[in-house]
Each structure stands twice: as C-alpha cells, then as structure tokens.
Amino acid sequence: MSWGPCFMYYHCEDCGKKFKYAVDMIPVFGDRFGFCPDCGREGAFEQDGARIPNDAEYGEVED
Amino acid sequence: MDMAKTIITVATTGAWPKKENNPNVPMTPQEIANDVYDCWQAGAAVAHLHMRDDDGNGTMSTDKFRETVTLLREQHPDCDVILNLTTSGDLNATDETRQAHLKELRPEMGSYDCGSMNWLNSSLFINHPKFLEALGKNMQEWGVKPEIEAFDPGMIANAAYYLKKGVLKAPLHFQFCMGCANGIPGNMKNLVFMKETMESLCPGSTWSCFGVGHSAMEMLYGAVALGGHIRVGMEDNVMYAKGQLADSNRQFVERAVRVIREYGNEVATPADAREILGLK
Numbered sequence: 001m002s003w004g005p006c007f008m009y010y011h012c013e014d015c016g017k018k019f020k021y022a023v024d025m026i027p028v029f030g031d032r033f034g035f036c037p038d039c040g041r042e043g044a045f046e047q048d049g050a051r052i053p054n055d056a057e058y059g060e061v062e063d
Numbered sequence: 064m065d066m067a068k069t070i071i072t073v074a075t076t077g078a079w080p081k082k083e084n085n086p087n088v089p090m091t092p093q094e095i096a097n098d099v100y101d102c103w104q105a106g107a108a109v110a111h112l113h114m115r116d117d118d119g120n121g122t123m124s125t126d127k128f129r130e131t132v133t134l135l136r137e138q139h140p141d142c143d144v145i146l147n148l149t150t151s152g153d154l155n156a157t158d159e160t161r162q163a164h165l166k167e168l169r170p171e172m173g174s175y176d177c178g179s180m181n182w183l184n185s186s187l188f189i190n191h192p193k194f195l196e197a198l199g200k201n202m203q204e205w206g207v208k209p210e211i212e213a214f215d216p217g218m219i220a221n222a223a224y225y226l227k228k229g230v231l232k233a234p235l236h237f238q239f240c241m242g243c244a245n246g247i248p249g250n251m252k253n254l255v256f257m258k259e260t261m262e263s264l265c266p267g268s269t270w271s272c273f274g275v276g277h278s279a280m281e282m283l284y285g286a287v288a289l290g291g292h293i294r295v296g297m298e299d300n301v302m303y304a305k306g307q308l309a310d311s312n313r314q315f316v317e318r319a320v321r322v323i324r325e326y327g328n329e330v331a332t333p334a335d336a337r338e339i340l341g342l343k
Contacts, residue, residue, distance in 0.1 A: 001113070001121075001151040001176065001212070002299045003079040005276025006183055006244035022276050024242045024249060050183055050244075051301065053083045062305065 003050040009058055010043030012036035019043065020058040028063050037061045068331040069323045070292035070339060072109040072238075072271060073102040075312050077298025078121030078152045085301035085308050090115045092127055096134035098312050102296075103144040105316040108336035109172065111147040111210075113298065123149075123156040128164040143333045145342065147172035147210055150198060154186055158194045165207050171342050173202060174238070175209035177225070178218040181245045195221075199230035208342055210271075211237045214246030216260045223264035235265050236340055238294060239272035241282050249278025254285045269339060275299045283319060287326045292339075295319050 007020040017038050026033050034043050037059075075098045080088050089098040092114075099110045114127035128148060135142060148170045150161045165173050175198060182188040202209050209231060211222045225231040239257045242249025247257065254272060261268055271292035274282030279300050286293040295315035303309040303318075323330050331339060 001078055001149055001174070001188075002074070002240055002243050002273070002275055003077070003183060004299055004301065005242065023244050024276055024278065027248065048184060050079055051084045053081075055084065060305075 006048060006050050007055070007058075007060075008034065008048045009046045009052065010034060010036075011046060012039060012041055013044050014041045015039050018058045019061050020055070021061050023048070025063065029061075066327065066329040067290065068335045068339065069287055069328045070109060070271065070331040070336045071107045071316055071319045071323070072111055072147065072292070072294040073099070073107040073312050073316055074111040074273070074294055074296035074298035075099060075102070076113045076115065078113050078149075080297055080301045081119050085297060087309060087311055088297050088301065089312070090119055092131040092134055095131050096138065099135055099144060100139045100142050101311070101313045102316045103142050103333075105313045106320040106330045107144065107316045108331050108333045109145040109147050111149065111174065111294065111296075111298070113149045113152045121152045123153045123160045123164070125160075125164040125167055128168060132168055132170075145172060145333050145336055146170040147174065149174045151176050151188070151190075151212075154182060154188065158191075158197065161194070162198055162201055165202065165205055169205055170207060171337075172210050172340075173207045174212050175199065175202070175231075176212045176214075176218075177221045178214070180214055183244055195225065196228075196230050199225055203232055206343065208236065208340060211235055212240055213237055213257065214240045214243055216247065216257060219257065219260050219264055226265060233265070233267060234341055235268040237261055237265075237268055237270040239270060241272055241274040242278040243275055249274035249276075249282055251281060251285050254282060254289065258289055258291065273299050283322055287323055287328060292331075293319055293323075
C-alpha cells in the first residue's frame with residue numbers, strides 16, 4: 001500500500017501565493033524548503049498530507 | 064541470446080487517491096475490473112488491487128474483492144493477468160479481515176508489508192509480528208505468493224528473519240516502495256542499496272520497485288537498468304507528468320512498455336511472469 005507523495009502546504013503572508021513542497025524534496029531544497037518561490041519569504045505552514053482535496057490550488061515548487 | 068524480460072505490475076487504485084485528486088482513478092468493482100483488463104491489454108502482467116467502500120474509502124471488504132474478481136473473470140475470460148490482492152487496504156482493518164479475501168479467492172499473489180511504520184505523520188501502519196507470522200504461514204497454505212513490500216532496508220532484514228523461521232518460503236519477491244513519507248527516499252543510490260541489501264540477506268530473490276512523485280521516472284528507468292521489475296499506476300501517482308493528471312492507468316503501462324523496449328528488454332507476459340516468479 002502506498003499513498004503517493006506527501007506534501008507540506010503553505011501560503012505566503014506577503015504575496016498571498018499558495019504553494020506546496022513534496023516532502024521527498026527536503027534534501028534537494030535544504031534551507032529553502034518551505035519558502036515562497038516568488039518573493040522568497042518563509043511560507044506560513046498550513047497542513048501536510050497526501051494530496052488534500054483542494055490540492056490543485058497550491059502550486060508545487062519544483063527544483 | 065534471449066532478451067531479459069521485465070514484469071509490469073499495475074497498481075490501479077490504492078487506498079488513498081480519490082476522484083477529487085484525479086477523476087480517472089478507478090474506484091468501483093466494475094471500474095477496477097475494466098481498468099485491469101485495459102492495462103493487461105497494454106502490457107501489464109500483474110494487477111495489484113485495493114478496494115474502496117461506497118464512500119470511496121479504502122476497505123478490506125471480501126465482498127468488494129469477490130465482486131471485482133468475478134467481474135473480471137466473467138466479462139474477460141481471455142484475461143490471464145496475475146492478481147495480487149492487497150492485505151493493507153484499510154488502517155482500521157483487523158488481522159482477520161486483512162486475509163479473509165485471500166483465503167476465499169486464492170489469488171496467485173498478495174502483498175506482505177514486512178514491518179510497521181508511521182503513516183503520513185498522522186497515524187500508524189501496524190504489521191504486528193503475530194500478524195506477519197500468521198499471514199506468512201496462511202499464504203503458504205493457501206498457495207498465495209507474498210509480494211514483500213519493503214519501505215526501508217529494515218523490512219528486508221525482517222523478511223530474511225521470517226525466511227529463516229519458515230514463515231516465508233524462498234524464492235522471495237520484493238516490491239521496493241521508494242519515496243513514501245517515512246520510508247526510504249526514492250533515488251538511484253537508495254535503489255542500489257535496497258537491491259544490494261536484498262541480495263546479501265535474501266539471495267536468489269526477485270524484485271520490483273515503484274517511486275512516488277518526483278522519483279517515479281527515476282525508479283522506472285532504474286528498475287529496468289538494474290534488472291528488476293516495475294510497478295506503475297495511480298495508487299502511487301495520480302500525475303502523469305509535471306502539471307498533468309494521468310488520463311488512465313493504461314497511460315502509465317504504455318509508458319513503461321516503451322521504456323522497457325527502448326532499453327532492449329522484452330515486456331513479460333503473464334506466462335513469463337509466472338515463470339520468473341515461480342508461480343504454479
């Protein structure tokens with residue numbers, strides 16, 4: 001049994017962007033994990049899980 | 064010289080993704096039966112099946128398994144796909160309901176999760192030693208080959224222990240589950256490590272793997288290059304590529320077929336897979 005990739009969901013308190021990081025990308029992003037891809041501010045953590053119902057509203061941050 | 068043969072397993076549904084995540088995930092017995100047939104026609108030799116209840120949640124209902132298997136066999140008598148039924152489709156299932164369908168339906172394969180772990184940082188995925196001992200012995204008695212799902216190297220060591228104890232019988236077949244939260248991350252270095260750990264602890268075993276999310280393609284190519292087999296499907300990935308929802312499970316199978324052939328291998332038929340896996 002698997003549950004697909006696990007994400008951590010955030011929003012940016014500066015620009016309002018909603019975004020998510022896949023947990024398996026922690027070693028790739030390092031200290032930048034969880035930061036807004038647009039303005040660089042540390043994101044406000046909302047929740048984590050394997051694709052929440054409104055998952056599509058959150059842009060996945062890619063390397 | 065004969066070409067190497069690579070087995071494609073399709074994991075159509077899983078216990079987690081719903082229509083909200085991808086409207087193409089098969090959920091009902093009829094949808095799953097149709098999907099398995101479609102994937103078999105595309106090149107899948109093994110179908111790993113989970114069931115959903117009427118609300119779309121994972122269930123270990125023997126009725127649902129029976130209905131699905133019956134629909135597949137009655138509507139598609141030409142389909143010789145190997146059925147691999149999960150024993151871990153609902154975190155609240157009992158030790159009994161996790162194996163009742165194997166006893167009744169006697170599929171050729173069933174999953175065997177060889178250890179316990181935290182589940183999505185929110186719950187527990189328990190595979191108690193008592194359960195694993197009972198399940199291993201029952202699967203031998205019922206003629207169901209275990210597919211050892213290993214989420215980390217410790218689970219391979221656990222399989223070696225059960226092999227020595229007679230709970231499992233050689234040759235084993237492993238499914239390396241790569242990139243799942245709280246399991247081993249999915250990358251080539253780790254896949255090589257899983258393979259080498261298996262070869263040292265359980266020599267003579269066969270193996271397959273899958274990667275969730277970003278590691279899906281790396282694990283697909285890695286499995287083919289390292290002489291393993293591959294699992295694809297919406298249980299593990301509802302996205303086909305970046306920003307692109309999968310149209311179907313068939314789409315994943317067709318991609319695996321292309322990769323295997325481009326590499327120079329042959330796609331294993333169900334008959335080939337039975338020979339490779341030592342199924343009767």
